[in-house]
Each structure stands twice: as C-alpha cells, then as structure tokens.
Amino acid sequence: MANESALRADRLLALWSDLSMRHVALSGACACGTGGISLRLDDFELDIVGYLEDGALRSGVPALVAFFSDLQQAEARPQPLRQILEDASDGRLPDAVADWLLPKVEKTLRSFAELHGPRGGE
Template identity: 40%
Template sequence: MDTHQCDQAAYLCMLWHRLAAQHIALGCACAMSGVTVTLEDFEHDIADHFLARSEREGMTEVVDFLLLRGPLAVQPQPVRDILQRLSDGETSSAVSDWLLPRMSRTLQSYAELHGPALAAPLLGGSKAWRGAYRGDV
C-alpha cells in the first residue's frame, strides 16, 4: 500500500468521524418521537455492503481483510476499523485498490447530500456550523 492510499484512507477516516454522529433527515418526524438516526447507526449495513460486494466479485483477499476481526455483526465499529487499518497501511495494494474507491464514493456522496464541508467548525454554535454547511466555506 503506497503513501497516497494511506493518505486517502486517513482523509476518509476523518470524513467518517465527522459524518457518523450527524443526524440524518429521513423525511419523517423522527425528532418528534424522540428517535435520532445517525450515519453511525448504519455502520454495520455499510460494512456488510462492502463484504457482500467483495464476495460477489470473488475478492477473497478483501473478504479476509473485512473479516479479520471476526464477523461484521460483532465488530463494534467496522467502518471506523476498516478505514483506520487502511490508513495505517495494514493491507495489500490489491485490497486498498478495491476498497478505497468504493468507500470514497459512498462517503463522499453522503457528505455531498447531508454533511458539512470538512472545514465546517465542530464547535461555535449553529450559525458557525451553518456558514460552512455543504461546502459554503
């Protein structure tokens, strides 16, 4: 795994951390019922998607990498773990070549639709956050 791939994985890891805790608007009155849904709530589904796809495409090295820490259902934060291991260079180029573009598309599309720009402040109140929402920095 080369330095560029590690850097890309580190960027995706940072993006995931920013997006994972955000509320997702589902077009329903979820706030009125006291239920809050975040991207992190879909973490196992996202990881399972990559597992199923790698199995369908016969990417056994990717499957082995994804299941290295046990079944996805018992991994506490599989997407965070996958991205961290990729950013630490703990895999082959074949695995990172397959996973990084797919994870990048998934996370970037969510960020474009629902998330703030990476430069958006995490603190500073709603006005500061709103000023940097969706790339308006």
C-alpha cells in the same frame, strides 16, 4: 502506492469522523407534537460494511474474499468501518484490498456528505 492509500484512508477517516456525528431525520413531526425519528449516520456503519462485504465476496477476487471472510470470523468490532480505515491508514491492509476498498468507501461517504452534510461533499 501504500503511502497514497494511507493518505487517502486518513482523509476518509476524517470525513467519516465528521459524518458519523451528524443526524438524519427519518420522519417529520406529526400534529400531536411528537418528533420524528432521528438517527446518527454512524448507525449506518454496519450497513456500509455489509454493502462493501457483499461486493467483495461477489467479486471473486481472492484477496478480497479472504479479507472479508477473516473479518466475519473475527470478534465483532463496534466500529468496523472506522477500524478498516485505521488499518488502511496504518498500512495493515493488503494493497489489493485497499485499492478495491478505498474508492468504494470514498464514493459512499461522499454520497452521504452530499445528502446529509451542510458542507456538501468536502
């Protein structure tokens, strides 16, 4: 099971690496010639982790609560989603955490890929 989780995490890390460099236009250009606002998808990384954390803490599953409580206590990391996926890839996440987390990350990233990627949900 851990090997399967590691392979899944590797695929998700590759997908996130691809997606995080893409841009999302938040508004169009106006008549004055000023361009709209554009963000890279990696600007949403903290939002994604916050969404996952909220679900985990509300789940009441002790392993998930402990993982995200520890994550809150840890020194702030500049790329928490990337770090979580790297930890899963290297087998450093408890199985219960990886089993809950990876499907949710995959669904989220596939959704981003469908909405903001020219290649769809590859």
